[in-house]
Amino acid sequence: MSKLTMVEAVNLALMQEMERDKNVCMLGEDIGVNGGVFRATKDLQKEHGEERVMDTPLAECGIVGTAVGMAVYGIRPVVEIQFSGFTMQAFDQIEQNMARIRNRTRGKYTVPMVLRTPYGGGIRAVEHHSESREAYWVHTPGLKVVIPSGPRNARALLAASIRDDDPIIFYEPKAVYRAFREEVPDEPEVMELGKAEIVHAGKDLTLISYGAMMRPCKEAVQDLAEDHNINVELIDLLTISPMDTETLCASVQKTGRCVIVHEGQRTCGIASEIIARLNEHAFEYLEAPVKRITGFDVPFPYFQVEEHFLPESEEIVLAVKETLAWE
Amino acid sequence: MSKLTMVEAVNLALMQEMERDKNVCMLGEDIGVNGGVFRATKDLQKEHGEERVMDTPLAECGIVGTAVGMAVYGIRPVVEIQFSGFTMQAFDQIEQNMARIRNRTRGKYTVPMVLRTPYGGGIRAVEHHSESREAYWVHTPGLKVVIPSGPRNARALLAASIRDDDPIIFYEPKAVYRAFREEVPDEPEVMELGKAEIVHAGKDLTLISYGAMMRPCKEAVQDLAEDHNINVELIDLLTISPMDTETLCASVQKTGRCVIVHEGQRTCGIASEIIARLNEHAFEYLEAPVKRITGFDVPFPYFQVEEHFLPESEEIVLAVKETLAWE
Amino acid sequence: MAAQNPEKQKTTSSEEVVSPNTPSAMDTSRIDLGHIEVLQILNEYGEVDKGLEPDFSNERLLEVYRAMVLARAFDKRMMTMQRQGRMGTFAPNIGQEACIIGQVTSLREDDWFAPSYRSFGAQIMRGWPMEHLMRLWAGFHDGFPPPNNVNDLPFSIVIGSHVLPAVGIGIGMKYKKKNNCVVVNYGDGASSQGAVSEALNFAAVYQAPVVFICENNGWAISTPTHKQTANEVLASHGVAHGMLSIRVDGNDILAMMCATKEATDRARAGEGPTFIEAVTFRMSLHTTADDPTVYRNDEEVKVWEARCPMARFETYLKNKGVLDTDSIKQTLASCEEEVIKARDTFYEMPPADPTEIFEHLYETFPMELQKQRAEYMQRLRQKGVGE
Amino acid sequence: MAAQNPEKQKTTSSEEVVSPNTPSAMDTSRIDLGHIEVLQILNEYGEVDKGLEPDFSNERLLEVYRAMVLARAFDKRMMTMQRQGRMGTFAPNIGQEACIIGQVTSLREDDWFAPSYRSFGAQIMRGWPMEHLMRLWAGFHDGFPPPNNVNDLPFSIVIGSHVLPAVGIGIGMKYKKKNNCVVVNYGDGASSQGAVSEALNFAAVYQAPVVFICENNGWAISTPTHKQTANEVLASHGVAHGMLSIRVDGNDILAMMCATKEATDRARAGEGPTFIEAVTFRMSLHTTADDPTVYRNDEEVKVWEARCPMARFETYLKNKGVLDTDSIKQTLASCEEEVIKARDTFYEMPPADPTEIFEHLYETFPMELQKQRAEYMQRLRQKGVGE
Ligand SMILES: Cc1ncc(C[n+]2csc(CCOP(=O)(O)OP(=O)(O)O)c2C)c(N)n1
Ligand SMILES: Cc1ncc(C[n+]2csc(CCOP(=O)(O)OP(=O)(O)O)c2C)c(N)n1
Ligand SMILES: [Mg+2]
Ligand SMILES: [Mg+2]
Secondary structure, three states, X not given: OEEEOHHHHHHHXXXXXXXXXXXXXXXXXXXXXXXXXXXXXOOHHHHHOOOOEEEOOOOHHHHHHHHHHHHHOOOEEEEEOOOHHHHHHHHHHHHHHHOOHHHHOOOOOOOOOEEEEEEOOOOOOOOOOOOOOHXXXXXXXXXXXXXXXXXXXXXXXXXHHHHOOOOEEEEEEHHHOOOOOEEEOOOOOOOOOOOOEEEEOOOOEXXXXXXXXXXXXXXXXXXXXXXXXXXXXXXXOOEEEOOOXXXXXXXXXXXXXXXXXXXXXXXXXXXXHHHHHHHHHOHHHOOOOOEEEEEOOOOOOXXXXXXXHOOOHHHHHHHHHHHHHOO | OEEEOHHXXXXXXXXXXXXXXXXXXXXEOOOOOOOOOOOOOXXXXXXXXXXXXXXOOOOHHHHHHHHHHHHHOOOEEEEEOOOHHHHHHHHHHHHHHHOOHHXXXXXXXXXOOEEEXXXXXXXXXXXXXXXXXXXXXXXXXXXXXXXXXXXXXXXHHHHHHHHOOOOEEEEEEOOOOOOOOEEEOOOOOOOOOOOOEXXXXXXXXXXXXXXXXXXXXXXXXHHHHHHHOOOEEEEEOOEEEOOXXXXXXXXXXXXXXXXXXXXXXXXXXXXHHHHHHHHHHOHHHOOOOOEEEEEOOOOOOOOOOHHHHOOOHHXXXXXXXXXXXXX | OOOOOOOOOOOOOOOOOOOOOOHHHHOOOOEEOOEEEEEOOEOOOOOEOOOOOOOOOHHHHHHHHHHHHHHHHHHHHHHHHHHOOOOOOOOOOOOOHHHHHHOXXXXXXXXXXXXXXXXXXXXXXXXXXXXHHHHHHOOOHHHOOOXXXXXXXXXXXXXXXXXXXXXXXXXXXXXXXXXXXXXXEEEOOHHHOHHHHHHHHHHHHOOOOEEEXXXXXOEEOOEEHHHHOOOOOOHHHHHHOOOEEEEEEOOOHHHHHHHHHHHHHHHHOOOOOXXXXXXXOOOOOOOOXXXXXXXOOHHHHHHHHOOOHHHHHHHHHHHOOXXXXXXXXXXXXXXXXXXXXHHHHHHHOOOOOHHHHHOOOOOOOOHXXXXXXXXXXXXXXXHOOOO | OOOOOOOOOOOOOOOOOOOOOOHXXXXXXXXXXXXXXXXXXXXXXXOEOOOOOOOOOHHHHHHHHHHHHHHHHHHHHHHHHHHOOOOOOOOOOOOOHHHHHHOOOOOOOOOEEEOOOOOHHHHHHHOOOHXXXXXXXXXXXXXXXXOOOOOEXXXXXXXXXXXXXXXXXXXXXXXXXXXXXXXXXXXXXXXXXXXXHHHHHXXXXXXXXXXXEEEEOOEEOOEEHHHHOOOOOOHHHHHHOOOEEEEEEOOOHHHHHHHHHHHHHHHHOOOOOEEEEEEOOOOOOOOOOOOHHHOOOHHHHHHHHOOOHHHHHHHHHHHHOOOOHHHXXXXXXXXXXXXXXXXXXXXXXXXXXHHHHHOOOOOOOOHHHHHHHHHHHHHHHHHOOOO
16 A cells, blocks of 8 residues: 555556556657656656657557557557546547447457547646536547546556446546555456446435546535435446446436536536436436536637635535425 | 529539639549539539639649638639548648638738539449538538528529638538429529528428538428328428527427438437527427437448438428327 | 659758758758659550560469459459349549559558458458458448557548558557558548648658559549649649658659559658659449549540550460460450359348347447437337347 | 749649649559758857858847846746645746747737747746736636737647637638737647648638747657657658748747748738748746656756757857846846746735626526526535625
């Protein structure tokens, strides 16, 4: 056990997976000697050489498309895209090949690759460096989308993603990279994909979130318990696609009320889909409209004003209270 | 008045808008002498020359990025992407520049351009030629998304889109291109963007759709009225983003029940967003779960089986009856 | 092979120098770009350049000849079927047989081939049963995966999108220290796609065992190459990325075979990628949905008819004494028969299973998809489908 | 200008021929690619090539010299502010002043410039007040739009994404029959982006009045050019697309001024785009978030220190008698003062208005956005912000 930051935990998972399976390799910009702009790939090239940790030319479409071919050939590439905003450059390869080659070839070829990329706001970055566009990938059949919320689950989910035979978009909440430390076991740890986690059991309302937004949610849950005696059930999605609808619906069937929190833009975002599924599976249990606390439908703002854009625990507390007050 | 097919109506709108405003120009693959692979740009180059109707190299990102620059410079480009599946190649330029330059430059520059592209299934095409991925664009702030359902509104909405100062994704339902004829006035006609149309007033249930799916919806409404004495209010969205939430909510507040139909994939699709908005604005009026009849969360299938994938009027009739039976 | 990399002498490996811009890099002497060799062995009259004539065995030559005849016979049959409404839209390869077949002649079974949608001939040679290709173009899901033992990528529908994965496969071979290589083809139109240019760069940077065949057939639907680019020598794209690049007469089967042979040899020997621009011509429609009379004139087609890759190969083989009028006829007849057999097999194959659309999306079956499949099955039952 | 388009003689306009592949196109003689000229007027010792020396007026030379000094002073002040926590992450242009400023010296006000994120010097010369640039890098929305009367694109954050719009502006100029041109710059790293290669192609196909400045500064963050591409002569990219292409010593202000002058003249005269590879060096950090000691060694930096664009221009101006030790000091002092003044103005500018995030998305304000803004205003009120 060591106390690691998330970026160290990611590094640990990568290092151990490369040791475990010599077919695991990495591609990305500045991931070699430089260890990645966030140092998530630190020392990997020193340890495993330039053939396995490939510094690439500056071309995201090139990186993803190349990795797809390597994956088809039986390698297990882990791609780093420097910021998730630049996955737009690779959209065609992601949607047309990474997500579809298994389907297109009726399972003859698979694409066991992971596209890791830091997402989200909160680090005072310039435009295009704070995007949360996971909804694009969730809307794309054939992909899995995984978003950890802390060092320990980041490590265990990344290991699981690398071992998974499906193409995975792995969004790392960069605001959490160095925000806190957590005990992470030295021995490899793997968490099952596709399962949401009930982080805090409760009976009054279901609060659903993931990634960087889990921190304000946890704060809110604590505040609500301590200051208002409100008992919230907090769920961390962890895998956004395929979504663990059962866990969500079971909780809402119990609590009858729900608030959903994410940074990504609202319209056609993750919260809309959750609401649609609750509508299908928990309609008769719902006692109040489900509330969305999300990024607004504008581009992520420049950093002087970003703090107001990102949901904070106060808003969540308020939304929970409003939802409980609804009748 | 002449009876036109949708593709002729599109052609008419383009021709008249080019005559009206010499800043309107076109870019696309094979749109010149060839008149476009669907003939939507027939005779435009003959009439207006190669400078205004530009055959481009085979590069969608190039087409969109170039058009963005032209629009910033004060031209009003209308881009044709041969099939909507190939907009993926231009995703970066659409998301990063077309949608954002107005915002980025605080209104100093605008991007008055239209990206026209045929979308949807039903013409026995190969993979990537039948996509309905409008949800990507609806999730992208800064874009407007317009989808006509017949010759007359196609013409009037396209004219409006060309005159609009915002960047517009204009999806043309290719299954409707030559499916039927409709009276289209000879004189230019313009329809306001952002307004849904109540195509058939009713009181029992609200049926919401757009584009090619309006045909089976209309059939279903007729069948329901004739065979089952069920009175459905049918709404054609026409503009998908920004969405006319008011019209939708007012209708559902009246009927209490709703079914939504689209071809695009379900998860994080347009129907999810409508459900989320109904949840916010019409929660207390809803008497049954809102039903989604949509494309499934798999890639659009190859054409031997596509007919079963696309929603038909029977499914809609059934869904309406089920939703009415719910208590 | 007669071709050259003008930057060869300037490119230095990472061990030798720390930076590209050490003093000599700002050398102010002008940079000679060298030249691109153009390879033709068999001219349009079927005359062979004795100095360049390769020593393929007669059996091999006849095998390749038959593959060309078969490709054309297949093409014609497909066209008939399409006109009868029994085949989907497809892209005929008539007139490009030398280019298409020549490019795979030096591939081994464990090498890979990444075809475009106009590569029937090559696919057949690689082991795709013709009825399988018919399934493919008739819109059946099971037509898409390459058959067992055929290491090909599925054909590419999105122009240029297969080139990067093909490079990835090459890099995979290097990674796994295999003695293999990849051939990937794409057209003059595709050469404008940014993703293709990224693929060239990746292959060159990693010295991947990839052979690029740029099929410059004069047209991309209605767009002639001179409107596609201001530099019609597409081999320049290889040069720009520091790759050995050559232009080949794509209607000359011997040139195609030799150029690809040398390129695959280089690839296997660890000498990196090669760029081959094959100049040929799309004699027929772009696809069966296209009408070329709208945008190109007959004269141009006539010029190219005279350069037919089949005719000149026949002349050569006749002159060599390995083919005569009779055996030509026989070959054609036996190819047509083979195609008819494939067609009949195709007609007897089972209809599509409508439930297959839910298969092969993930390794396991997510709950939501199970639910959607159940919904779909219900729909099929209501329609009475599949009972 | 000493540079050449090797394919010039092969490229034919659409009127002349129907097809690119008429008989002569399958010409089998080898294709001479010609050469790329390398331009240096002022060598690293400040010695001028008399045969090439341009006749800019002394005033003009001093004006450009001051712009270079100002750019460096601005850079240094920004660095200090960043270290003090009063400035966001930014990309210093130290060592690239000649390249960056030289490229805009022949632009007129109604021409356009499409900068990268490392183009301060040029932006200041184009009329961006320095406090405005400070706002930009300090994360204020109002820092992004170019000021009134400055026809620039906003700087590009997504590598390479501004090059296509720049070409579009050039095509727009042609469309509107304006006598103008566009200068767009991008780096060695950006040269790998497919979108950039598409931009070159579009510019060449439409003969747009665009000047491409490829700033080959040796590094893209930690990636040296020789790992970015197997052909470090990036001017080859222009050649591949049939464009007049030249390599210039990017640390030689006279060469930069002359090359861009000729290129913009050509553009205005309807002679199409020009590709200029400017060889220079990123002397400092990639950005303030970067630590180059991790990946590059000092020796390389030392080699380039000796090639400083400022020093050699000073030597030249001294030799010419238009500058002396005193006026050098004076220029520096006045530039530093100007920067300090800008900084002070910047410090006094109002704080960001948090409601601005909802502005300028559409021409009119959609209902859902109004609703979301109301929600946001409510949030701000609860936090007590903006009251
Ligand atoms: C990304 C993309 N854009 C457009 C198309 C439509 N399309 C299909 S084939 C074709 C022309 C291709 O020309 P070329 O690359 O020269 O190959 P050829 O057909 O001549 O063999 C076009 C534009 C497509 N399939 N994919
Ligand atoms: C599409 C994209 N990918 C990655 C990045 C991150 N990034 C910013 S600058 C840079 C290197 C750019 O190098 P180069 O083009 O040579 O310009 P230079 O910084 O040397 O001026 C990278 C990788 C980005 N901003 N955009
Ligand atoms: Mg072609
Ligand atoms: Mg650089």
